[in-house]
Amino acid sequence: MGKKIALIVPHDYKLLSIAAILEVFETANKLHKGPEKPFEIMVFQSVEQIDQKHLFGYEVNAIETSDINLELILIPAFTTDNMSEMIAKNKNFIPWLQKQHQFGAELASFCTGAFLFAASGLLNEKLATTHVDACSAFTKAFPMVKLKPEETLTADGSLYTSGGSTSTFHLLILLVQKYCGNEIAVQIAKIFSIDLNRYKQSYFSTFRPNHLHNDTLVAMLQQKIENQYHSIEKLEEITKDIPTSARNMTRRFKQVTGIPPIEYLQNIRVESSKKYLEQTQLSISEIIEKTGYNDPKAFRKVFYKMVGMKPIEYREKFRVQ
Numbered sequence: 001m002g003k004k005i006a007l008i009v010p011h012d013y014k015l016l017s018i019a020a021i022l023e024v025f026e027t028a029n030k031l032h033k034g035p036e037k038p039f040e041i042m043v044f045q046s047v048e049q050i051d052q053k054h055l056f057g058y059e060v061n062a063i064e065t066s067d068i069n070l071e072l073i074l075i076p077a078f079t080t081d082n083m084s085e086m087i088a089k090n091k092n093f094i095p096w097l098q099k100q101h102q103f104g105a106e107l108a109s110f111c112t113g114a115f116l117f118a119a120s121g122l123l124n125e126k127l128a129t130t131h132v133d134a135c136s137a138f139t140k141a142f143p144m145v146k147l148k149p150e151e152t153l154t155a156d157g158s159l160y161t162s163g164g165s166t167s168t169f170h171l172l173i174l175l176v177q178k179y180c181g182n183e184i185a186v187q188i189a190k191i192f193s194i195d196l197n198r199y200k201q202s203y204f205s206t207f208r209p210n211h212l213h214n215d216t217l218v219a220m221l222q223q224k225i226e227n228q229y230h231s232i233e234k235l236e237e238i239t240k241d242i243p244t245s246a247r248n249m250t251r252r253f254k255q256v257t258g259i260p261p262i263e264y265l266q267n268i269r270v271e272s273s274k275k276y277l278e279q280t281q282l283s284i285s286e287i288i289e290k291t292g293y294n295d296p297k298a299f300r301k302v303f304y305k306m307v308g309m310k311p312i313e314y315r316e317k318f319r320v321q
Helices: 015-031 083-089 093-102 113-119 132-141 167-180 182-191 216-228 246-257 261-279 284-290 296-307 311-318
Strands: 003-008 039-045 058-062 072-075 106-110 153-156 159-162
Touching (some): 003 015, 015 039, 015 106, 015 167, 072 093, 072 113, 083 113, 083 132, 093 113, 106 113, 106 167, 113 132, 113 159, 153 167, 159 167, 167 182, 216 246, 216 261, 246 261, 261 284, 261 296, 261 311, 284 296, 284 311
Parallel strands (some): 003 039, 003 072, 072 106, 106 159
Antiparallel strands (some): 153 159
8 A cells, every 4th residue: 555645725825835835746646657555645634624525536525534544644825824823723723633643643734834734733843844935934833832833845854845836846756766766856846847856945035025914103114214225324214213212123024023123224224235236237336225235245145044145146136037
């Protein structure tokens, strides 16, 4: 018998994620030349979800009544941005995931599937990643997880996670390689045109400031940073007329936005520089000046740290023709 792998189909699942997972494992089964397929693929839902006996061509199993011991469980991405609501809807999966892992199952999440994975507590003190634009919310929700926002995938013992977009395929190929060997993994990479040399997802990120809060002082500082980022030399210049201490302002700002003011400023500057690199023919020196940096070396260091590539490499990859 092949490895027993389970794809869970929770509330608010992303169909594209489901399709990618099934397509890769079904392709691995087709490519395998032996008499026995490497994977026995099963689909699982909670009892209260099930309204038909088959999904995507597979018989649906109920997590509450199944006594199957699985070897690998796959958690797809979600369509919603309201992760706390999603977790509440899918709370029945949590004890089941914990139980299956206790009995030896490996677990893998894809993109925002890491939120449900982390809600189980199984990722506490473990390495993980998720969609790069969801990392701030993830860190706030699960501070005990060792999040690696820049990584396309993580593997910590028997627990795996992937970032967003094509990072899903990188993790799927890793799992296929583990269970089926290098030859089939390479074949799948070619079939799906996956660049096996892409290890970082940070250059696909877009900084999205959080304005959905009721802290007027934090909102005031956000507005100042966003409007004056190109001319700010020291943050003290724009915080002196905000009626609170610098220490309290930093604490409140980080609590609301997930990052301290200086990092917020760096994100705004880097996001602006990315737009210049994508949409203009300005030189790197001109862009550095326009985004408020006085030291080219400091700019390049911050840009590389946050984006994962040099400014000139970013322009070559993302320049709008």
